[in-house]
Amino acid sequence: MRRRRPWRALPAPLALFLLCTLPVAAQETRPPAAPPAGDTVRQRQLERDASVSLSLAKKAIQEEGFANGRVALNVWKVTALEAGTFDARLYEELRRQLYEKSIRESLRCVEQGIAHRNPADAGRCLQLYRLHGQEIGLFDPRRYEDLSRRLGEIRRREKP
Numbered sequence: 500m501r502r503r504r505p506w507r508a509l510p511a512p513l514a515l516f517l518l519c520t521l522p523v524a525a526q527e528t529r530p531p532a533a534p535p536a537g538d539t540v541r542q543r544q545l546e547r548d549a550s551v552s553l554s555l556a557k558k559a560i561q562e563e564g565f566a567n568g569r570v571a572l573n574v575w576k577v578t579a580l581e582a583g584t585f586d587a588r589l590y591e592e593l594r595r596q597l598y599e600k601s602i603r604e605s606l607r608c609v610e611q612g613i614a615h616r617n618p619a620d621a622g623r624c625l626q627l628y629r630l631h632g633q634e635i636g637l638f639d640p641r642r643y644e645d646l647s648r649r650l651g652e653i654r655r656r657e658k659p
Contacts (some may be wrong), residue, residue: 545582552578553619564609565601565631573599584611602628609646618654 552575559571572593579585605628612621626648632638 505649517619519658542582546584549575549579549584550584556593560597560600565597565604568597568600595635598631599637601631602637605631606646613646613649613653616653616657618650621646621650621653 518651555610556568556571560568563571564607572590576590604622609622609628610623612618612624625643628646629638630644632643
């Protein structure tokens with residue numbers, strides 16, 4: 500006759516008990532979940548992109564034309580908003596610098612156009628001066644009228 504081994508029947512119920520209780524016990528002893536590592540890496544990348552975009556915007560405002568500076572400034576604004584690091588005061592300051600530079604260049608262009616008797620170029624530059632000056636509140640109507648009058652004199656002289 501075979502001998503009975505009571506401990507052989509024990510592993511199946513014990514395994515079932517452990518399978519049911521271990522996940523609950525593990526949940527209770529786990530520390531609170533930290534933010535996923537992917538989110539912090541993504542945030543750092545966004546902040547780095549915003550920082551690089553800001554550097555490029557500053558450089559474009561100083562060294563390039565109005566259109567490139569405006570695009571670079573808008574790229575920085577979008578990346579900084581996405582990263583949560585946007586500074587409205589800095590944006591307005593850079594925007595003002597960009598427009599002031601454009602106004603200076605437009606006035607120089609008008610003077611050169613008048614000096615070289617090129618009313619078409621001078622007229623376009625005068626329009627840019629007016630638009631950009633009005634945009635940031637630096638438009639001088641007297642100066643505009645004076646330049647417009649000088650430009651009109653060239654146009655009258657040019658007509659046969």
